[in-house]
Amino acid sequence: MTMSTTPESLSAKQKELEKKMTEERSQSHTAPASLASVAQTKVSRPAGAKRLGTGLEARGVHAWFGKNHVLSDISVDFASGTVTALIGPSGCGKSTFIRTLNRMHEFIPTAAMAGEVLLDGKDIYAPGTDVTKIRLKVGMVFQKPNPFPSMTIGENVLAGLRLAQLKSTNKDDLVEECLIRAGLWNEVKDRLDEHGGALSGGQQQRLCIARSLAVSPHVLLMDEPCSALDPGSTLRIEETISELAESMTIIIVTHNMQQAARVSDYTAFFLSDGGPGEMVEYGKTSEIFSNPKDKRTENYVTGRFG
Amino acid sequence: MICSSSVHPFATPDCDSCPKMRLMPAPQALADAPNLPKPRVITTEPRLSDKVFRAVVTAGGLSSLVILGLIAVFLAYQGFEILVTEGLDFFTSSKWEVITDEYGDVVSYEFGLAAMLVGTMLCALVAVFVAIPVSVASALFLSFYVRGKLKAILIGSVDLMAAFPSILFGFWGFFVLMPRAEYWAMLINKYLGWIPLFAVDERVFTRSPFLAGLVLAVMIIPITTSVAREVFDQTPLDRVQAAYALGATKWAMIKAVALPYGRGGVVGGAMLGLGRAMGETVAVYTVLNIVYDINWQILFGAGGNIASLILLKFGEARPLEVQALMAAGLALFLLTLLVNFIADFIVKKSGKKGR
Known part of the structure; x- marks a missing residue:
C-alpha cells in the first residue's frame, strides 16, 4: 500500500492535528505533567448534541474462566456522550470486563459472570433477553482489524444490517455517512467495490468502525483499537472517537497512556496483584493523570511500572 | 504469518508466506539501471541433516506420482490393442460381448x-x-x-x-x-x-x-x-x-x-x-x-x-x-x-x- 492515494485535504487535516498535538506536548515539561496537561487541554463537547441511549452501567461485575476468578466487583457508570478509558497492565481483566458489556464474554466455553450490566436501564443478562439485539446496541471494535474478506468495502459497512436482517431504505447514503464518520470516506469513495482486505491496517480498522456505526449503536466498545496501527492512523481514529462521543457512549481499552489522556473524559485503572483484577481507581481523566488518589495509579500513569 | 529465512531458498516466487519474494524485481530489471550494484546471487548451503531429510520426503512425495504413472502405463499397455481395434466405438457403443465357438475360441467380439x-x-x-x-x-x-x-x-x-x-x-x-x-x-x-x-x-x-x-x-x-x-x-x-x-x-x-x-x-x-x-x-x-x-x-x-x-x-x-x-x-x-x-x-x- 502506498500513501499516494491519500487526498490532499486529508493530509492537510492530519498535519493540522499533528501540529496541535505537538503544541500540546510542548506545553509540558515533565512526563507526568505532560499527560495531565494533555488530559486537561481537551475541548469540552457540546452539551446539546442528540444522544443515543442513556449509557451503560456495570454493577458488581465478576468474571470467571473455569474456577479462575479474573475480575472482582467492578461497578462503573458510563454516561452517554462520554469517553471512558480503561487502563492497566496486561492480564488485569480490562478486556474481559469490556467483553462482559456486550455479552461476548460467554463465547469462551468455561466463562462465567456475576453482577448486572444495565443498558439504558435494563439488565442485558436478564433471562429472555435477545442477545443479538444487545449487540446491535453495544457495538465493538477489536484489537486486530477484522473486515470480512469475502465482502467489498461497501458490503462490509452494511454487513451489520445483513447479519441482523435489518432493512435500510437508502444504503448508499448510509455507507457514505458511516465512512465519513469513521474518517475513511475520502480514501475509499472511488473504490467501494474493492475488497476490504486490500486496505492498509489503519484503513481496515476505520472500516471496522464504520461497520459498527452502520447499525447505529448506543455504545461503542473498543478493545485496544490502535495497538496494531501506526501513529498517523492512530491519530485519525482518535479524532473519530472524539467526534463519535458527541452522540454515544464510548469505552476504550488502551495501553497507551497518551491516548487515554487525549481521548477520554473518564479513566478507570484496573490492576491484578495475582488475584482477580480489580478497579483501583476511577475518576475524571484529568484527575487520574494529574492528581491520582491511589499510589498504585500514580505509579502506573507515571510509568514507574507496568 | 511466519516467514523464517530458511523458507526462502525452497520457496517458489509466489509463495504466500514470503511476501518479500513477490516484491523482489527480476534481476535483469535491476541490472539495467546505472550506478547500481549488481544483485547478488543468494545461496544457502543446507546442513547434511537437512539434505537427508529433504531426500527422504522427496522420495516419499515422488513415489506416489511414480506409482500412479506406472499404473496408467500398465493399463494403457494392456488395453492398447483393444483401444486400437475398437477405436472410438469403445466409448460410444454399449455392447459388451464375446462370442466363442464350442471349443472356446473367440469368433467375434465387441x-x-x-x-x-x-x-x-x-x-x-x-x-x-x-x-x-x-x-x-x-x-x-x-x-x-x-x-x-x-x-x-x-x-x-x-x-x-x-x-x-x-x-x-x-x-x-x-x-x-x-x-x-x-x-x-x-x-x-x-x-x-x-x-x-x-x-x-x-x-x-x-x-x-x-x-x-x-x-x-x-x-x-x-x-x-x-x-x-x-x-x-x-x-x-x-x-x-x-x-x-x-x-x-x-x-x-x-x-x-x-x-x-x-x-x-x-x-x-x-x-x-x-x-x-x-x-x-x-x-x-x-x-x-x-x-x-x-x-x-x-x-x-x-x-x-x-x-x-x-x-x-x-x-x-x-x-x-x-x-x-x-x-x-x-x-x-x-x-x-x-x-x-x-x-x-x-x-x-x-x-x-x-x-
Whole structure:
C-alpha cells in the first residue's frame, strides 16, 4: 500500500492535528505533567448534541474462566456522550470486563459472570433477553482489524444490517455517512467495490468502525483499537472517537497512556496483584493523570511500572 | 504469518508466506539501471541433516506420482490393442460381448463402454447431490453447534464411518434401503415424472442408479463431512466474533463468515467423495442392475458402472476380454483424473475470496 492515494485535504487535516498535538506536548515539561496537561487541554463537547441511549452501567461485575476468578466487583457508570478509558497492565481483566458489556464474554466455553450490566436501564443478562439485539446496541471494535474478506468495502459497512436482517431504505447514503464518520470516506469513495482486505491496517480498522456505526449503536466498545496501527492512523481514529462521543457512549481499552489522556473524559485503572483484577481507581481523566488518589495509579500513569 | 529465512531458498516466487519474494524485481530489471550494484546471487548451503531429510520426503512425495504413472502405463499397455481395434466405438457403443465357438475360441467380439460411462457418472452425481447438503449440514453442526464430549464422540464416529468396508454398505443397501427406496422412487416418479430425468419407460424401480447413488451417498457422507468440518473448524475466530459483535445470529454468522471461508473445503470434500463414488465397486455391484444399454433415467432399474463391470467380468474373462477390462480401467482412471482437475479448477476459480 502506498500513501499516494491519500487526498490532499486529508493530509492537510492530519498535519493540522499533528501540529496541535505537538503544541500540546510542548506545553509540558515533565512526563507526568505532560499527560495531565494533555488530559486537561481537551475541548469540552457540546452539551446539546442528540444522544443515543442513556449509557451503560456495570454493577458488581465478576468474571470467571473455569474456577479462575479474573475480575472482582467492578461497578462503573458510563454516561452517554462520554469517553471512558480503561487502563492497566496486561492480564488485569480490562478486556474481559469490556467483553462482559456486550455479552461476548460467554463465547469462551468455561466463562462465567456475576453482577448486572444495565443498558439504558435494563439488565442485558436478564433471562429472555435477545442477545443479538444487545449487540446491535453495544457495538465493538477489536484489537486486530477484522473486515470480512469475502465482502467489498461497501458490503462490509452494511454487513451489520445483513447479519441482523435489518432493512435500510437508502444504503448508499448510509455507507457514505458511516465512512465519513469513521474518517475513511475520502480514501475509499472511488473504490467501494474493492475488497476490504486490500486496505492498509489503519484503513481496515476505520472500516471496522464504520461497520459498527452502520447499525447505529448506543455504545461503542473498543478493545485496544490502535495497538496494531501506526501513529498517523492512530491519530485519525482518535479524532473519530472524539467526534463519535458527541452522540454515544464510548469505552476504550488502551495501553497507551497518551491516548487515554487525549481521548477520554473518564479513566478507570484496573490492576491484578495475582488475584482477580480489580478497579483501583476511577475518576475524571484529568484527575487520574494529574492528581491520582491511589499510589498504585500514580505509579502506573507515571510509568514507574507496568 | 511466519516467514523464517530458511523458507526462502525452497520457496517458489509466489509463495504466500514470503511476501518479500513477490516484491523482489527480476534481476535483469535491476541490472539495467546505472550506478547500481549488481544483485547478488543468494545461496544457502543446507546442513547434511537437512539434505537427508529433504531426500527422504522427496522420495516419499515422488513415489506416489511414480506409482500412479506406472499404473496408467500398465493399463494403457494392456488395453492398447483393444483401444486400437475398437477405436472410438469403445466409448460410444454399449455392447459388451464375446462370442466363442464350442471349443472356446473367440469368433467375434465387441466392447463398448458407453453405458458404463453414463452409469458411472449418473450414480456418482446422484451420490454427490444427496451427500453435499447432508455433509455440509452435519459439518456445520459439528463445528458450530455441538461442544465438548458429544462433539468428540460424533467426530470420532464420523471418521470411523469413513473407513467402513464398502461391502457392508452394499449389504445394508440391498436388504434395508432397497425396499424402501423403491417406494421413494415411485413417489418421485409420480410427482416429478414430468422432468425427463425422473421419467421411466417401464415401471421397474428396483436396482436403479438412483438407489445405487443413495448407497454411495451414505458411503461418501463421512469423508465429505470430515473434510468440510476440518475447514469450518479453522474459520478465523476474529471474523466469527466480528459477526457476533454486529448482532448476528448463529445462522447469519455462518452464512456471512463460515460458508465463504469453508467453500473450498466443501468442494474439496465433495470431490474426494465423487472420486470415491466413481471408483466404488462392491457396493454398486450389490445394488445395481448391470445392463448394457445407455440409461439416463435415474429411477429406472438399469445401469452399471465401470468398476462393477470389471468385477462382474474379470472372474471368467479370457485374455482378450481382460485386455478390454484393462482399457475400461484406463477409461475410469482418466475420468477420475478429469473430474479432479475440473474440481481443482473450480476451487481455484472461486479463489481465496472468502479466506
